[in-house]
Amino acid sequence: MSTGAVARRLGVSPTTLRSWERRYAIGPARREPGRHRRWTPGDIARLELMCRLTADGVPPAEAARAALGGAPGARRAKAPSTAPGGPDALPLGAVRPECRGLSRAAVRLDAPTVAELLEAALAEDGLVTAWEEVIAPTLHAVGRKWATAGERYVEVEHLLSWQISAALHRIRPLPEPPRSPPVLLACVPGEQHSLPIEALTAALGQRGVPARMFGAALPAGALHDAVRRTGPRTVVLWAQSRTTADPALARSVAGIEWGLRGARARPALLLAGPGWGADAPAPRTERLYGLRSGLAVIESLAPPRAATGPAGGAPFAYGS
Structure with a gap:
């Protein structure tokens, strides 16, 4: 997968992935000269572990060591998380990877990444498909979690709703036909x-x-x-x-x-x-x-x- 596709899947920005690679050497295991970087399933699995650990509050450097095979963080990764940013925060069921990436970014309250993922989904899939397959399932998952967790997830729902509304408002309508009732x-x-x-x-x-x-x-x-x-x-x-x-x-x-x-x-x-x-x-x-x-x-x-x-x-x- 390309860096952009991996970023959308995980709910992080491409800049974050490049930063992790530069600082912690957590990048593609293989590269071919003269070609864009491609992430293998094993590379993506390491990134998913790092995302889960950082969402649980593990410092990025320690999370990277765990994702690359270090013992201390690996033990922590297996423990179930109850924090809002934990891996089980939003039980989404069978959904597209873009939906999981969007939910992870929303739980982290990462507004820039939420905005970037929404723009990508709208551009690549069109409004109707993006709404049905990415946006609405994420909204429903946040709503279910909020309903069962008291007030703990209200901030996630509000941030996600605001970003969705902003993305929808950026869509420019076509000129209206003259003398046509609305x-x-x-x-x-x-x-x-x-x-x-x-x-x-x-x-x-x-x-x-x-x-x-x-x-x-x-x-x-x-x-x-x-x-x-x-x-x-x-x-x-x-x-x-x-x-x-x-x-x-x-x-x-x-x-x-x-x-x-x-x-x-x-x-x-x-x-x-x-x-x-x-x-x-x-x-x-x-x-x-x-x-x-x-x-x-x-x-x-x-x-x-x-x-x-x-x-x-x-x-x-x-x-x-």
Whole structure:
């Protein structure tokens, strides 16, 4: 594997690997003149041991000696770790190596490496695949650990969420088609978890679909005003939990009308997030399950390019 691929797998930066090689001689066992360095499975195993030891608080020099075969650190490496940075901190299950690297960096609170790994995943896999196979599994693992460990892992979740949000906001949307009504996306009142619809907003932008994202905990009155002012083709409401999901609010939003008398339009309402029940609380309402399938629903409801928005008289429907 290349240095960059190994760095992504382990959740460290390439600069860190080069520093370890320079200071502690923990580098590729074999090199071929005139070619880039390549790490063998044995090389990577030594690096994984060093990462586990340093996460447990072992000084880097001692961790390197243990990884290269020294006795003192090796004994410590076999002991199970209970520290937040230990090897069992985030039980991820069967996931991609990039996911494990991202989780290790998050547990170490290594913000620069988290940012670097997120950028690499988004660039190499695209937003939808990176979200489904790298970002979301890591978020879920952090959430499970936080739920079972009191307040010990809140800082990990906050740092990871902030870095993910920042990476999503750096994705530049395509120019919007003229006179095209937007998709309106918001969290229901009291809902603070907005990352999934931030990802949806970024994915819509990549496709040139106009979107208006209002973030976490939008008050009901402000939501109603935004719908009337924008005349959206679809409204997407996110609810993470049953305590924040509000069927009455969904019904009221689905019933909002705009436009001239005789040519009134209403939005299609899409309910996203695990907080909503399986049954739609209002007509013209649909449940969304996942980023990829949600985008497909939205694109299937998109109007022809020649159509106009509420100001031009043609109704729209849209969803996430």
